[in-house]
Amino acid sequence: MDGTPGLRERKKQRTRAAISDAAIALFLEHGFNQVSVAQVAEAAEVSKRTLFAYFPTKEDLVLHRLADHEAEAARVVRARPPGTAPLAELRAHFLRGLHERDPITGLNDHPHVLRLTRMIQDAPSLAARMDRFKAGAEQALARALQETAGTPELTARLAAVQIVGVQWVLAQDNAARLAAGTPADTRHPGAVADAEQAFALLADGLRDLTPRR
Amino acid sequence: MDGTPGLRERKKQRTRAAISDAAIALFLEHGFNQVSVAQVAEAAEVSKRTLFAYFPTKEDLVLHRLADHEAEAARVVRARPPGTAPLAELRAHFLRGLHERDPITGLNDHPHVLRLTRMIQDAPSLAARMDRFKAGAEQALARALQETAGTPELTARLAAVQIVGVQWVLAQDNAARLAAGTPADTRHPGAVADAEQAFALLADGLRDLTPRR
DNA sequence: GGCAAATGTATACCAGGTGCAGAAATATCC
DNA sequence: GGATATTTCTGCACCTGGTATACATTTGCC
Numbered sequence: 001m002d003g004t005p006g007l008r009e010r011k012k013q014r015t016r017a018a019i020s021d022a023a024i025a026l027f028l029e030h031g032f033n034q035v036s037v038a039q040v041a042e043a044a045e046v047s048k049r050t051l052f053a054y055f056p057t058k059e060d061l062v063l064h065r066l067a068d069h070e071a072e073a074a075r076v077v078r079a080r081p082p083g084t085a086p087l088a089e090l091r092a093h094f095l096r097g098l099h100e101r102d103p104i105t106g107l108n109d110h111p112h113v114l115r116l117t118r119m120i121q122d123a124p125s126l127a128a129r130m131d132r133f134k135a136g137a138e139q140a141l142a143r144a145l146q147e148t149a150g151t152p153e154l155t156a157r158l159a160a161v162q163i164v165g166v167q168w169v170l171a172q173d174n175a176a177r178l179a180a181g182t183p184a185d186t187r188h189p190g191a192v193a194d195a196e197q198a199f200a201l202l203a204d205g206l207r208d209l210t211p212r213r
Numbered sequence: 214m215d216g217t218p219g220l221r222e223r224k225k226q227r228t229r230a231a232i233s234d235a236a237i238a239l240f241l242e243h244g245f246n247q248v249s250v251a252q253v254a255e256a257a258e259v260s261k262r263t264l265f266a267y268f269p270t271k272e273d274l275v276l277h278r279l280a281d282h283e284a285e286a287a288r289v290v291r292a293r294p295p296g297t298a299p300l301a302e303l304r305a306h307f308l309r310g311l312h313e314r315d316p317i318t319g320l321n322d323h324p325h326v327l328r329l330t331r332m333i334q335d336a337p338s339l340a341a342r343m344d345r346f347k348a349g350a351e352q353a354l355a356r357a358l359q360e361t362a363g364t365p366e367l368t369a370r371l372a373a374v375q376i377v378g379v380q381w382v383l384a385q386d387n388a389a390r391l392a393a394g395t396p397a398d399t400r401h402p403g404a405v406a407d408a409e410q411a412f413a414l415l416a417d418g419l420r421d422l423t424p425r426r
Numbered sequence: 427g428g429c430a431a432a433t434g435t436a437t438a439c440c441a442g443g444t445g446c447a448g449a450a451a452t453a454t455c456c
Numbered sequence: 457g458g459a460t461a462t463t464t465c466t467g468c469a470c471c472t473g474g475t476a477t478a479c480a481t482t483t484g485c486c
Contacts, residue, residue: 037473049435056474132341154411162375165378262467
């Protein structure tokens, strides 16, 4: 009801940010597995117990921002203008993400993002959590397709797993190329072309997957 | 060089089986999270240290058999007769799996399998490991497509993620129905119909995903 | 200022997993 | 068959992520 969030709430946000910042700084410097949560708590000047009150697991210290985007594809589908096709809308959204260098497309080459991406790939527990995040995105998208496009449940789930999987592969491919040194601006045209090919593949099918034509 | 595996090797296999059997029995009885690895080690009459020499993690006590099937789709693609389409071969293999009630298709209603499936779904760490297993299957299939069908790398990865994802959804759906009490024999025709629809969707594409036709 | 609720802390604890040094079993060589 | 080298197993101490409990502190509010 009031515009001011209140002192208590502001302090919580600051503590949360302090913990997360301290964690990411330490992880980037020494590696995710080399830093214990106790060290993070100490650096953030907070008890271990309090740290776990803000973040349920060590992995969440890094990935809590990502988790906010879990339902992004579902949101795009729900927010589309009536009459438009979900797949076309998702395609447009992904291309927009590429243009804006949205980290989720893998096309952001800020050093910070680059190092974070590498860290996630190198730590198995972080990669595993990313997989769970992906599974959540699939489920959310499936429900959105079901509820807004009247797609039958099985079809919706099949479509969702294909769409999310394809976006994932595109993002991973972009991230790998940037990690290898290609600047985002250089990669952008190729990323767009790949995305368009991928979405065309989604729409038109794998056919019989025979390369010679 | 010799056909006999040697006493040492035989004993290792027996120990390994004893540990895994004890673990699964205890887990099925009391739940995965309710049983500690120390208890498993004690039941198998082995030290905790030895247990971890055979299985790298607690989850592997349950899932090591599944992990053997990680490269199954890739194997099918590699073993296909020359000239045949990978997707058609995978479709045939999946339908064969349904007919044979292969647990990997979700269509096996042996009580043991049913309880194991439920246990995996209920324990987050087991579900997470299944996701990693799925990711491994995608990677293996992508390489098989690349190497045997000459598919370009990106296309191969896109196709692989779609194919494995679709098989996963089909299996999960079957497993859920069996868990709800439907006998496998009753479910079989529906499972076949769903699989055929799903593979048709893969081959023909999602189009624009509009339900009205 | 004072009180109730929320938040933070210290401590002890549990479980998964590893390193290490030595005991026991197995294979190998004579 | 016996001595020896190698592998495997074991017990132990230890680290880390995560939780329970019980108590202290801070904040919101009147």
